[in-house]
Amino acid sequence: xxxxxxxxxxxxxxxxxxxxxxxxxxxxxxxxxxxxxxxxxxxxxxxxxxxxxxxxxxxxxxxxxxxxxxxxxxxxxxxxxxxxxxxxxxxxxxxxxxxxxxxxxxxxxxxxxxxxxxxxxxxxxxxxxxxxxxxxxxxxxxxxxxxxxxxxxxxxxxxxxxxxxxxxxxxxxxxxxxxxxxxxxxxxxxxxxxxxxxxxxxxxxxxxxxxxxxxxxxxxxxxxxxxxxxxxxxxxxxxxxxxxxxxxxxxxxxxxxxxxxxxxxxxxxxxxxxxxxxxxxxxxxxxxxxxxxxxxxxxxxxxxxxxxxxxxxxxxxxxxxxxxxxxxxxxxxxxxxxxxxxxxxxxxxxxxxxxxxxxxxxxxxxxxxxxxxxxxxxxxxxxxxxxxxxxxxxxxxxxxxxxxxxxxxxxxxxxxxxxxxxxxxxxxxxxxxxxxxxxxxxxxxxxxxxxxxxxxxxxxxxxxxxxxxxxxxxxxxxxxxx
Numbered sequence: 001x002x003x004x005x006x007x008x009x010x011x012x013x014x015x016x017x018x019x020x021x022x023x024x025x026x027x028x029x030x031x032x033x034x035x036x037x038x039x040x041x042x043x044x045x046x047x048x049x050x051x052x053x054x055x056x057x058x059x060x061x062x063x064x065x066x067x068x069x070x071x072x073x074x075x076x077x078x079x080x081x082x083x084x085x086x087x088x089x090x091x092x093x094x095x096x097x098x099x100x101x102x103x104x105x106x107x108x109x110x111x112x113x114x115x116x117x118x119x120x121x122x123x124x125x126x127x128x129x130x131x132x133x134x135x136x137x138x139x140x141x142x143x144x145x146x147x148x149x150x151x152x153x154x155x156x157x158x159x160x161x162x163x164x165x166x167x168x169x170x171x172x173x174x175x176x177x178x179x180x181x182x183x184x185x186x187x188x189x190x191x192x193x194x195x196x197x198x199x200x201x202x203x204x205x206x207x208x209x210x211x212x213x214x215x216x217x218x219x220x221x222x223x224x225x226x227x228x229x230x231x232x233x234x235x236x237x238x239x240x241x242x243x244x245x246x247x248x249x250x251x252x253x254x255x256x257x258x259x260x261x262x263x264x265x266x267x268x269x270x271x272x273x274x275x276x277x278x279x280x281x282x283x284x285x286x287x288x289x290x291x292x293x294x295x296x297x298x299x300x301x302x303x304x305x306x307x308x309x310x311x312x313x314x315x316x317x318x319x320x321x322x323x324x325x326x327x328x329x330x331x332x333x334x335x336x337x338x339x340x341x342x343x344x345x346x347x348x349x350x351x352x353x354x355x356x357x358x359x360x361x362x363x364x365x366x367x368x369x370x371x372x373x374x375x376x377x378x379x380x381x382x383x384x385x386x387x388x389x390x391x392x393x394x395x396x397x398x399x400x401x402x403x404x405x406x407x408x409x410x411x412x413x414x415x416x417x418x419x420x421x422x423x424x425x426x427x428x429x430x431x432x433x434x435x436x437x438x439x440x441x442x443x444x445x446x447x448x449x450x451x452x453x454x455x456x457x458x459x460x461x462x463x464x465x466x467x468x469x470x471x472x473x474x475x476x477x478x479x480x481x482x
Contacts, residue, residue, distance in 0.1 A: 070465075288323075
């Protein structure tokens with residue numbers, strides 16, 4: 001991670017349409033919003049976040065710029081790892097010096113599996129990307145300061161690599177992370193039969209660990225984990241249980257919250273808690289997805305189960321692999337294993353499915369999606385390498401036969417299954433990663449073998465989104481966005 005990175009933001013979703021941070025600065029006199037080309041005064045303009053604040057004796061206004069995406073134009077690839085990771089797990093570990101020839105790899109005895117990307121996540125301040133791969137290595141890729149000045153696709157190389165020892169289940173950034181404050185530059189990871197580690201994003205060293213031991217005195221890693229919104233707690237999903245740690249107290253101490261009363265009980269939420277998400281409206285609501293095909297809604301104040309979302313006989317759902325709230329907190333989106341649909345749940349009243357977003361996802365591999373800060377666009381990939389972006393503001397009435405009209409952009413971004421596609425926190429950038437587990441079959445009796453060989457594309461890409469900036473302002477006294 002590059003210590004010179006200085007990009008930081010704290011998005012306030014109710015004031016923005018895409019990418020802004022509202023920063024209060026008071027002046028004695030009222031100033032008009034600067035026209036295009038007009039000189040802006042230093043004491044009124046927050047250059048980094050394009051915010052302008054005005055006040056007079058009666059009213060106060062916040063001027064800010066938002067970026068309006070233009071998906072009528074295609075995405076432009078700026079950076080890519082290209083064929084750097086088109087190799088086996090054994091080759092990857094050997095190249096970084098973690099193994100010698102003939103060494104035993106714990107989770108891949110022969111080391112011949114593809115080293116595909118499992119997931120990629122932007123840091124909260126947008127300065128870098130954190131990825132996990134099949135070789136059990138966490139990698140950080142820095143975002144160049146001149147990212148918008150490149151004229152052709154450039155190579156993307158990791159600045160830091162951390163070997164977790166075993167299969168990586170999940171990882172997440174500290175939510176208040178800022179490159180300007182090294183103490184906040186850290187992230188969590190969970191691995192099979194390992195404690196939860198808090199890693200330093202600059203040095204790659206473990207700062208501390210959080211451990212849970214089962215009834216056989218074995219260390220078990222959580223299948224899912226997440227910080228709460230302020231980073232004070234760490235929530236971990238296990239089988240029939242959510243365990244909560246104080247982020248300031250590493251070790252064994254934590255609060256165990258069973259999701260069901262007994263193993264045979266029909267009450268509560270059963271199964272492995274596979275994913276977690278917190279409502280961004282600070283209501284204290286969080287969602288927990290389970291491999292038992294249910295989504296539980298919990299109250300953070302007492303961790304009581306409030307409601308269970310589940311499919312129906314006419315519309316069953318599979319094992320939940322991801323849950324994500326809309327920025328306004330009114331809707332919950334979920335994805336399932338071997339399922340071609342991303343579901344939108346109405347959690348305000350009914351708890352019913354409002355609509356489905358369709359993609360090709362008939363695979364056991366997790367395929368992550370993301371929503372931009374304004375809550376307007378959802379991005380995802382499919383198993384054939386396509387990147388798809390949906391406009392969530394389209395009218396969903398009388399649209400029972402599908403929602404193809406929701407798709408505003410569909411391009412072929414990779415030559416393999418896309419495991420993750422996410423928006424940058426505030427810049428017009430998108431990142432995507434690809435690859436999947438493949439199985440070789442003997443082709444000796446098939447003519448023209450080359451036609452049956454699998455394509456291999458284990459890559460990470462950064463894309464530029466076209467569009468323009470637009471000035472907006474917010475009336476503080478009347479609490480109205482203009």
